[in-house]
Amino acid sequence: MKIIPVIDLKNGVVVHAKKGDRQHYQPIHSALCPSADIYRVIGAFLQRYNFDTFYIADLNAITHQDNHDHLIGEVLAHFPQLQFWVDKGYQSYDPLRQPENYIPVLGSESYKDDTISELKSFAGNFILSLDYSVDGALGASSLFTCPDLWPENIIIMTLAQVGSNLGPDWDRLSAFCKRYPHKNFIAAGGIRHLADLQALQKLGVQQALIASSLHSGVIGPEDIANL
16 A cells, blocks of 8 residues: 655645535645645655655645645655645646656646547546546546556546545446556555555555655554554
8 A cells, every 4th residue: 555645735835634615725734744834744754654645735736716826836846856746726738847856746626528539648647536526526427437548557536525524425436446457556645554555455545645644643653653
């Protein structure tokens, strides 16, 4: 099981994501890090464990309220040894624009049925995020049933469970793992503790995006090492 820390950026700082209610996200202040500065948050994560991959959600870009392109570019240059998965909403393919440690995350909520064909230009060199709200699938509905467009790595993002302490979306993750056993599904939303991670492994999930339980210290370095 690989743990990937999550960094949600809004208005220049790292925020605490909770249940997908983005307009009310507040700057992070936790046992892990008292600061909402992205450099200090990443530094705190690295002091806790030698992570090699981080996930960044540019919430301003995703919600069409400016973006953090400059800040994210500086962060990637500052940490060249780390790989960053970056979701910044709709992204067009441009192999020359991004550094080597940048991996685009293409979220279903940012695409429509008439634009999903653009994913083919990435030739599988991206991570897909299948996004769900409490009401169901977000964005291009056909993308959820078109595995021909899927890359190897697919995030199952259940926004209603992010930061909720409700546990992962067990039924949905189990269904995807059983139906598409050749794909690598990544759990996102609601992961509370070591037992959740161990149960996810039994489902066939080998990677997880986590923020809250790392910030609180409920999942610690020994747990991650043992996984």
